[in-house]
Amino acid sequence: MxxxxxxxxxxxxxxxxxxxxxxxxxxxxxxxxxxxxxxxxxxxxxxxxxxxxxxxxxxxxxxxxxxxxxxxxxxxxxxxxxxxxxxxxxxxxxxxxxxxxxxxxxxxxxxxxxxxLAISSLPEKSREAIGGGVPHEGASRAVLGPGTGLGVAGLVRARRMWIPVAGEGGHIDLGPRTARDIAIWPHLKTIEGRVSAEQVLCGRGLVNLYDAICAVESKEPVFTTPAEITEAAINKRDAQASEAVELFAVYLGRVAGDIALVFMARGGVFIGGGIFQRIIPILKAATIREAFEDKAPHRALLAEIPLYVVTEPLxxxxxxxxxxxxxxxxxxxxxxxxxxxx
Incomplete structure (x- = not known):
């Protein structure tokens, strides 16, 4: 019962x-x-x-x-x-x-x-910092992770306890910022006309992004799965796959910055999920960090917040x-x- x-x-x-x-x-x-x-x-x-x-x-x-x-x-x-x-x-x-x-x-x-719950006590050996920032002891933390979908949660400290805050933050709107984004966005598959973060930042989202880039370039898509796209990008075998992975990381950095603001996560923002772990070797940390911090008028605040990759697979x-x-x-x-x- x-x-x-x-x-x-x-x-x-x-x-x-x-x-x-x-x-x-x-x-x-x-x-x-x-x-x-x-x-x-x-x-x-x-x-x-x-x-x-x-x-x-x-x-x-x-x-x-x-x-x-x-x-x-x-x-x-x-x-x-x-x-x-x-x-x-x-x-x-x-x-x-x-x-x-x-x-x-x-x-x-x-x-x-x-x-x-995991990031309440994640040891240093199970995380890797992206850029600077110093965690504040007892401050709120947040975690997001692209996988089959895009998960988001917060962790707040109150009454000597850690309190996880669950939600469906992966379904927030994701909009274009640059000229390249504006070219790509009309070709993204939507949900009832809306591009949510999860429409781009998950396994099927990476395929969605790759297909949209191919459409902009008037290229026929060669790959149909996230694994094929990441493998082609890692081995530099396909320009569209490489751009899809690069933009995936940039957009994830942007959303991580948004989540940092929502939770005022001075204790750090943690990125989990197998997709991101697989593409770390070819990513430019400075580019992700810039996307994370590019939150005027709060750039200075974001510069102080640590951003981590969770490297513990379980x-x-x-x-x-x-x-x-x-x-x-x-x-x-x-x-x-x-x-x-x-």
């Missing part, structure tokens, strides 16, 4: 933690409060009809450990007993997970709440594990998002 138990209530170990995106699902088991998460191979959501089947095959069939609790982060808004993923046909049904998998307690969060799982060990340290509202066995 769904309950109004406080997030500070301790979860029973072992705890299953899961980061479920539109394309990939990542799972781990946390045996106790001191153990490092025991991770399992990443699986693709398209390979399983349901989340329950994925957990059974990818985790439970591979271990004799029976988890008693689960903390899951999903790519979509958490609302009600049936939770639809934004970019996947999976529907998360916590009551069914309890009934079929023998769990006693299930908490479901937004996937970028998990990313926000950051969301690390964030979930941090929360699962010590939920009392986080101001995470779980009313309507926590279910317990009857």
């Amino acid at each position: 769904s309950t109004t138990r406080d997030a500070a209530d301790a979860l029973k170990f072992p705890i299953l933690i899961g980061d479920i995106g539109g394309t990939n699902a990542r799972f781990a088991l946390l045996l106790d409060a001191f153990a490092e998460p025991k991770t399992f191979p990443v699986v693709q959501t398209a390979d399983f009809p349901t989340l329950d089947a994925a957990i059974q095959t990818a985790v439970l069939d591979k271990t004799s450990i029976q988890p008693k609790s689960a903390v899951l982060a999903v790519a979509g808004p958490v609302d009600g007993d049936e939770i639809d993923l934004t970019n996947s046909p999976w529907v998360v049904r916590p009551r069914q997970l309890i009934a079929e998998l023998g769990l006693e307690d299930v908490i479901v969060l937004n996937d970028f709440e998990a990313q926000a 950051a969301a799982l690390a964030g979930l594990a941090t929360f699962a060990r010590t939920p009392r340290f986080f101001g995470l509202e779980t009313t309507g998002r926590r279910w317990t066995a009857a």
Whole structure:
């Protein structure tokens, strides 16, 4: 049954933690409060009809450990007993997970709440600075990440707790700034006439941007997937692919600057997501940093805010594990998002 138990209530170990995106699902088991998460191979959501089947095959069939609790982060808004993923046909049904998998307690969060939890304690070895700026201790932070979609979340400090702030910030408007942008924009695929950040800054967004550049150049598109475009850009095999990746980074820097202003993120803005990590080697840090800071009349403010790339590939799982060990340290509202066995 769904309950109004406080997030500070301790979860029973072992705890299953899961980061479920539109394309990939990542799972781990946390045996106790001191153990490092025991991770399992990443699986693709398209390979399983349901989340329950994925957990059974990818985790439970591979271990004799029976988890008693689960903390899951999903790519979509958490609302009600049936939770639809934004970019996947999976529907998360916590009551069914309890009934079929023998769990006693299930908490479901937004996937970028998990990313926000991760940046509460992300070590220096798991991040790489882009440009200058000095983080303010205890100041708000923000995270965004292009993947199957564009996730955005904030992290604020209050009452000696870190409080993640989830939302759908990836769907803010993205507009043209330069003459090149103005040439490209009419060729971008829109949603009801609108270019949102996610229409450009995610996997399918990179394809959208590449196709638009080809249209401007009167070239027939050669590539159809984000992986093909990034590979061609990394190896300098295609001018349009190279420009698409360069502009992708610039637009992401612009949006990161916007998010920094929204959250007054003096603690830093963190960019996650596999797409950005793959293209880092060919990007010009100064160009991204300039796009991040170019926020008149607040350029001086942005120059003081650190911008980081998250280099830890399992950051969301690390964030979930941090929360699962010590939920009392986080101001995470779980009313309507926590279910317990009857």
